[in-house]
Amino acid sequence: MRALAACGQRYFGENYVQEALAKQRELADLPLQWHLIGPLQSNKCREVARHFDWLESLDRAKLVALLDAARPAALPPLNVLIQVNIDDEAGKSGCTPDQAAGLAHLVAQAPRLALRGLMAIPAPAPDRTQRADAFRRMRTLFDALRAQ
Numbered sequence: 001m002r003a004l005a006a007c008g009q010r011y012f013g014e015n016y017v018q019e020a021l022a023k024q025r026e027l028a029d030l031p032l033q034w035h036l037i038g039p040l041q042s043n044k045c046r047e048v049a050r051h052f053d054w055l056e057s058l059d060r061a062k063l064v065a066l067l068d069a070a071r072p073a074a075l076p077p078l079n080v081l082i083q084v085n086i087d088d089e090a091g092k093s094g095c096t097p098d099q100a101a102g103l104a105h106l107v108a109q110a111p112r113l114a115l116r117g118l119m120a121i122p123a124p125a126p127d128r129t130q131r132a133d134a135f136r137r138m139r140t141l142f143d144a145l146r147a148q
Helices: 002-006 016-027 042-051 061-070 097-108 128-146
Strands: 011-014 033-036 056-057 078-083 113-119
Touching: 011 016, 016 033, 016 042, 016 056, 042 061, 056 061, 056 113, 061 097, 061 113, 078 097, 097 128, 113 128
Parallel strands: 011 033, 033 056, 056 078, 078 113
Antiparallel strands: none
16 A cells, blocks of 8 residues: 555545554555445444545444544544445445435534435446446436435
């Protein structure tokens, strides 16, 4: 990671909070931005709020209050993406499309969080058209949320 930073890379995504914290300590002298891209357990909210710049997998209301309360006032608001399970896949993280508006409303009321958009990973499909349809539905959802 240090070699990548020397080449100008500043944004790093991690799936696991504990592994990321170890890397952050090791690279604390570098001006890096840290993104949590994996699912977040509520018992890890404090660490994420204190040590990450982005959470790309916000998927339930309970996390909003925990993150907002734990984000230090000295830091800018935590950037968040709402993860949507756009294809309703069993076992995949993310809120349903119908839950996204309520979650967005909660984030908008949390002063230590900044909603930056939506995130989804479409179901694997051999047909590119099916994946494109999932992204079209995400765009429609995004536009509807922005209009509110």
